[in-house]
Amino acid sequence: MNAPDRYERFVVPEGTKKVSFEKDTKIMNAASFTIEREDHTIGNILRMQLHRDPNVLFAGYKLPHPLQYKIIVRIHTASQSSPTQAYNQAINDLDSELENLKQAFEDEKNRFEERKQPY
């Protein structure tokens, strides 16, 4: 009866920002990014990609509640970097990894069909 509408899970409400971030008040170079209407799919790849960056001292994400359709990504970096820089870098790297993967798939499909041909 009071169940939220199903589209609530993936449609960002009007007037809400998809991504917002807040600097930590106590620690230098630490910030929390709140990403609306995303889940483990984005949270986990982002976290793992951030771990590949040696300037990132800490990166973690949480899904605060299954009915609050948002994730919080927390990043703490070394002084030569910044959380926003690390965040942008991670997204760029993931994006080009996927661009690469798509190309790899298309090439492999062509090769696969050539392998199939001789008979």
Added chain:
Amino acid sequence: MDRSAAGVSYQRFPRVRIRELKDDYAKFELRDTDASMANALRRVMIAEVPTVAIDLVEIESNSSVLNDEFIAHRLGLIPLTSSGAMGMRFSRDCDACDGDGSCEHCSVEFHLAARATDANKTLEVTSNDLRSTDPKVCPVDQAMAYQQAIGTADPYDTSTASDHRGILIVKLRRGQELRLRAIARKGIAKDHAKWSPAATVTFMYEPDIRINEELMETLTLEEKTSWVESSPTKVFDIDPNTQQVVVVDREAYTYDDEVIKKAEAMGKPGLIEISAKEDSFVFTVETTGAITAYELIINAITVLRQKLDAVRLQEEDGDFTGLDAHLGVA
């Protein structure tokens, strides 16, 4: 792609090898990436690749034994050919029709009319009775029967015409009637599972199996046989010529640890070492037929990229100190 020019890129370059590729089935190896990427792809394939499915049903007449809602639900679950779904609009984003979601950009209309007249036989109303107004979107069975008829079916498809009898919607007795109008819309499985193009998507870690040959040679043939047989799946075998234990199918290993326990019980710990390769995965993808397995994989990558693009920080978010330098090298 140019790692040196970017300077600070921690990007990976995954490799792919396709083992099997049919219309609705694919098996491939994914290497040089991690479990988070494999799992993200799996999750997107299951829940976020769009398809078309019946979403609104207007019943004109229903004197069948099933109630209107029941039939509407069954219609929704019928897979429809959705190759064009990526290019379609979601009804909620469609501005061509004022929010009612029934224009050509975001919907496809279907009609169904059936009436049982035969006294001795029940009439089976199936997905083949659905009449689409758009030839690109129709029930999967109809499309396959058509492809077979004109001879463009998948050459590896072993199904026959009788396999495409359609999906049963309801059975009608003499005098009963079903007439309706249905609207199919683009959607994703996060909204409702009827929009899922995936039947199953799984991945496994590729196992790395190392036999300590030196220790293995200290076993007698009987001991080897009993050790080989301790595995619940056929991973190992004994070479009949050399009497050596060989790995015949490492992917049959289910990480059950039985052979490791057996080796310990035999007093030979360290006889075998098995670990999961953390950067190699074997994917199996099966679709409902709404899109091909290959389309599903490619669309999943596209959707995941769109999602990543949507979570980029926007300009007005401020604090771009250091980002200029970052953008300068990108």
